Amino acid sequence: MSQWLTKPINTLLDADIQQAQKHQNLLTKPQGSLGVLESIAVTIAALQKTQYPRVDQAQVFIYAADHGIAQENVSAFPQAVTAEMVKNFSAGGAAICVLSHQHGLPLQVINLGLVSELPDLMAVEKHIIAPGTKNFLQHQAMNDEQLIKAFDVAKNKVEQAKSDGCELLIAGEMGIANTTSAAALVCALEGNAPEVIAGVGTGLDDNGMKHKVAIIEASLKNHANHLATPLEILQSFGGFEIAALTATYIRCAQQGIVALVDGFICSVAALFAVRINPQCKAWLIFSHQSAEQGHKKVLEIMGVKPLLEFNMRLGEASGAALAYPLIRSACLLHTDMASFASADVSEKLA
């Protein structure tokens, strides 16, 4: 199913990196003095095969979905909040709205299925798969068709973004209980213990944490006989939004769009994307390390260091949108700075 997920991806070539680095070294600054910004610019220039890397055309997607596992009281907030926050995204009152507006980023919410039905709302597209996943303590979260539909919605959304000229995509998520889903996914994929990966989410207390860990442990046992592949694991524990994020990262890489990854949930989706199609990793930039304890572990598994460590734990693409201007700075510096020759500035002493 979904054969497209493993189709080839253009990856970084040494020759392209060297050419971009050569250009960086002509700019009026001591070599290497822009630090991380230089690596970002060189990477994007090499991926885009240009001397003028660009991320000006950028968009934000928020995939929203409900989770059956919320029935087990694993979240500090009631499940109604998923739908309420979708309304808040539409009305412009959420954090991601403020950040998108600040940076001039178009924001689209993609409703993949909530327990509450919502009226038509500005900036919200309905691609309803089901009114939330099933409770994965007893059932597989999704059936085959639902997983494929989540992938396909994402594939179509990314292709639409590409045809709009999108150079960088920020994808985020909203779904009460999705840190439980994400933690179960990591444990099943990587063999970590739930108490190492599960975190407080939106704000559990100690008892809440113990309960969350116990639910994940029981769920892992109940599904033990069908966790052989990343897709089986996604089907067992995933949310529609996490499956869509996984497909988004892969399709972005296939289409030549840089993806800026948000926090814990998004990084788990990125890990699945990398396990399914490893070459997509070159196209991912990790924006921040969140306060959710499992996030650090997931970033370590992938061997990546995110740009920011701001102790955020909000989701909804907020960390990625916050970091966006830093990526833009890297590209603008690479493109717009004068060279030693053009500015008539003396170079380093021999």
Add this chain to the structure above:
Amino acid sequence: MSQWLTKPINTLLDADIQQAQKHQNLLTKPQGSLGVLESIAVTIAALQKTQYPRVDQAQVFIYAADHGIAQENVSAFPQAVTAEMVKNFSAGGAAICVLSHQHGLPLQVINLGLVSELPDLMAVEKHIIAPGTKNFLQHQAMNDEQLIKAFDVAKNKVEQAKSDGCELLIAGEMGIANTTSAAALVCALEGNAPEVIAGVGTGLDDNGMKHKVAIIEASLKNHANHLATPLEILQSFGGFEIAALTATYIRCAQQGIVALVDGFICSVAALFAVRINPQCKAWLIFSHQSAEQGHKKVLEIMGVKPLLEFNMRLGEASGAALAYPLIRSACLLHTDMASFASADVSEKLA
């Protein structure tokens, strides 16, 4: 001299912090989930005594000056680069120009005295104190009048910014050999060993580093009998731009302007500002930790954690300008997000 430096500063009041925190807690997100952004917003709201913290009116100053100590070959770049870079700032080709333009920040260069005379240049103001400081290996870098003039230029510039409505000021520096000056300043003020504070600057090799450390050690000995106060130390080893930065941070705090501190040189100036008038610290936000080895130490001395760690070492306010949109995000989120009540979003379960 310069009695104004120790005049009182409005500092943070607990009542103002609590009021700002109360507002943060009404916003549609789990409490604390914006992490560092919440503390920034709360701090600025409390300093500005408003529910609507703002940093939209922001400016960039670059103080440029030459250093007599450059005669001792302590820099990887020739001294001519100070003037050449001032021309590059004026022409728009330097990193700070690109970043200022990205964020719509007016950029002003203040020429405090270079070895080369420069023609009149766009966006460059001349406030020449002398054609550079004296070589502090043998002489005090500045006389009394020169130090006072550096302070007064900064005082006037900040007052002008205030009358322009400036809410946040980014100050930076350009001056070949100024990491040597800054390192000597820290060692004299805090008693650290030069090899712990001195770094590679624009790119010294191992021999260059040994030589730089030896020059600082010898200079510290030569001035040992007049290093009793921060002002004496500034006069002995300072650059005009470092003295101006010190005065800038103090005057910003006195005038109610938030100052975003750049890298090593600026943090050393901030340390002097805090030693001269400790209450100014509340008004300083530290933007990044640079690759210059002494910077980490200086930040530790002040007990502050900067926003970014990007391994930059360029100066010219580049790290502060890079971080500016993050501060702006913090303020906009505090001001523009919906509350649970206004957006009709359910709060956390009891």
